[in-house]
Amino acid sequence: MKAAKHPHRFAVPTAFLVMLTVCLACPRAAAQAPTQTKDRPVALKGARLIDGTGRPPIENSVLVIEGSQIVAAGKAGAVSIPKDAAVQDVTGKTIMPALINLHGHLGLSNNGADSAAGHYTEENVAKQLNKYLSYGVATVASFGQDEDLVFSIRADQRAGKIGGSRLFTAGRGFLEYTGKSNPTDHRYRPQNLEEARADVRELAAHHPDYLKMWVDDGLGHGTKIKPEIYRAIIDEAHKQHIRVFAHEYYLADAKALLAAGLDGFAHSIRDQAVDNELIMAMKSRGVFLIPTLVRDETLFAYADNVKWIDDPFFQSGLEPGALTIIRSPQTVGKFRQDPDIAKYRAGLEMAKKNLKALSDAGVKIAFGTDSGIPTRFPGYLEHRELQLMVEAGLTPMQAIVAATGTNAEILGGTKQFGTLQAGRAAEFILLDANPLDDIRNTEKLSAVWQAGKPVHSVSAGSTSTRASRQ
Ligand SMILES: [Zn+2]
Structure with missing residues (x-):
């Protein structure tokens, strides 16, 4: 498999790469491929959510992810969190589309x-x-x-x-x-x-x-x-x-x-x-x-x-x-x-x-x-x-x-990616501060998620491998 064979600049374990590439969020694969992993759903709660549509941000949001997809996004209380979900409290962060x-x-x-x-x-x-x-x-x-x-x-x-x-x-x-x-x-x-x-x-x-x-x-x-x-x-x-x-x-x-x-x-x-x-x-x-x-x-x-x-x-x-x-x-x-x-x-x-x-x-x-x-x-x-x-x-x-x-x-991808809504790729960034207050806050990058998983991300001061299994 090519991704594993090539020298990879970041110290991401091969097992992680294999898992990531299974459901790489290309439009067709993301839209049609059945979820290959039986991971628990993930719910990120408490963040400010900017969904990419231009609608006002949702304070105290819940984002529910299954496999590589978003299955629900909205205000806390209005979105039901699956019973078996791994819940992560991300209060204080801002989530916006990649x-x-x-x-x-x-x-x-x-x-x-x-x-x-x-x-x-x-x-x-x-x-x-x-x-x-x-x-x-x-x-x-x-x-x-x-x-x-x-x-x-x-x-x-x-x-x-x-x-x-x-x-x-x-x-x-x-x-x-x-x-x-x-x-x-x-x-x-x-x-x-x-x-x-x-x-x-x-x-x-x-x-x-x-x-x-x-x-x-x-x-x-x-x-x-x-x-x-x-x-x-x-x-x-x-x-x-x-x-x-x-x-x-x-x-x-x-x-x-x-x-x-x-x-x-x-x-x-x-x-x-x-x-x-x-x-x-x-x-x-x-x-x-x-x-x-x-x-x-x-x-x-x-x-x-x-x-x-x-x-x-x-x-x-x-x-x-x-x-x-x-x-x-x-x-x-x-x-x-x-x-x-x-x-x-x-x-x-x-x-x-x-x-x-x-x-x-x-x-x-x-x-x-x-x-x-x-x-x-x-x-x-x-x-x-x-x-x-x-x-x-x-x-x-x-x-x-x-x-x-x-x-x-x-790019013809409205239904697949680019906004944080149900049915789109779980592909977003977490920020430590609100970019609507100051656009330079997109540099306060806390994590990058692709296909429902955190991947390696750059952060000011050092490169850090933030990829981790759920
Ligand atoms: Zn050019």
């Missing part, structure tokens, strides 16, 4: 900071999926820089052979023809309409969860994919019943993409303020936007030595050597000398303003980080993104709903 990162990348780095080639291996992808999970990110949607190997990794995970964060993938994304290319870049670069359609059909044979394409000129340094090419990509993808999500930067491109039938934006619009035309077009078709504010912040964070680099919760989850790399004079110098650094700062400020405007207008706001690119660390950046969304003017509840209920809906 986070869902709708824009991540996998297998592009060995330790999170380096960017050497040849890292796209099953072992490396699995390691990163475990990293996400240890920070309470139990689902990650990989966005277009995978190799075809990802489809067998996804199949292995859905068969219960690989653990970690639940994986969705676009497979290989679509890019302009004349951009920078290197041998480790496996993205499609169709030269003409026929190639574009043929490439989409080839991708479709792998059953990607959605399609990702880039529509950007890298602040003028590259060549943008031509509108007739992206229109063919969208049209052919829709014929294959695949939704198309785009990396975009400019407002004008966003409008043209909407007119072409795009289904979701992978980033904020950063060149100018959004307007009513865009808002109306997005709302009329339920098109979402993933702000990825932290992506823009990481373009200058290391140059500025921002405060969160010292955050124990950030450092606790780093692989050996990663901190040395991001603090090295070479890395800091590279970021400081980037001629576009002022544009990155301005881009983040514009992104924040636009996020607030879109949210206030009722546009669907999703949640994602663009983590997994070297120096954009999986796991920690998801917590930082919540903070930036609140800095932009969203309430903590709005940011949490984007990262849980809304993202689950976008």
Whole structure:
């Protein structure tokens, strides 16, 4: 069995892994597989419960779990606790759904900071999926820089052979023809309409969860994919019943993409303020936007030595050597000398303003980080993104709903995961303080549960193995 064979960074007993992987919470397995273990039901009582739907929190709640599933969630007294349940008093904690990162990348780095080639291996992808999970990110949607190997990794995970964060993938994304290319870049670069359609059909044979394409000129340094090419990509993808999500930067491109039938934006619009035309077009078709504010912040964070680099919760989850790399004079110098650094700062400020405007207008706001690119660390950046969304003017509840209920809906998982209701995966985090009071309290991570069991989690100050048999 693969999970046991691979060197596992965390000292989790093999027996535990075997048990965990039996009912790994992939949507189909979780929904259909009969409960394989005859464990007693578990009831967590006394916590504040944020269920991910946007409903007000339930103080003094009861959450009842059987196997990998939630069977009841509600106010103490209104939920009956099975007689044979193992009751855990978690008074003072807050329980909320595990986070869902709708824009991540996998297998592009060995330790999170380096960017050497040849890292796209099953072992490396699995390691990163475990990293996400240890920070309470139990689902990650990989966005277009995978190799075809990802489809067998996804199949292995859905068969219960690989653990970690639940994986969705676009497979290989679509890019302009004349951009920078290197041998480790496996993205499609169709030269003409026929190639574009043929490439989409080839991708479709792998059953990607959605399609990702880039529509950007890298602040003028590259060549943008031509509108007739992206229109063919969208049209052919829709014929294959695949939704198309785009990396975009400019407002004008966003409008043209909407007119072409795009289904979701992978980033904020950063060149100018959004307007009513865009808002109306997005709302009329339920098109979402993933702000990825932290992506823009990481373009200058290391140059500025921002405060969160010292955050124990950030450092606790780093692989050996990663901190040395991001603090090295070479890395800091590279970021400081980037001629576009002022544009990155301005881009983040514009992104924040636009996020607030879109949210206030009722546009669907999703949640994602663009983590997994070297120096954009999986796991920690998801917590930082919540903070930036609140800095932009969203309430903590709005940011949490984007990262849980809304993202689950976008991934087609509403009935399986993302909210803490009967019939959903028992997949949540326990916090030592209330994130609705201060969103930074999601960093006060006390435990991560997946498939009805606590798993290894990162905590500020040290990594600790909190996994234990019930
Ligand atoms: Zn990305």
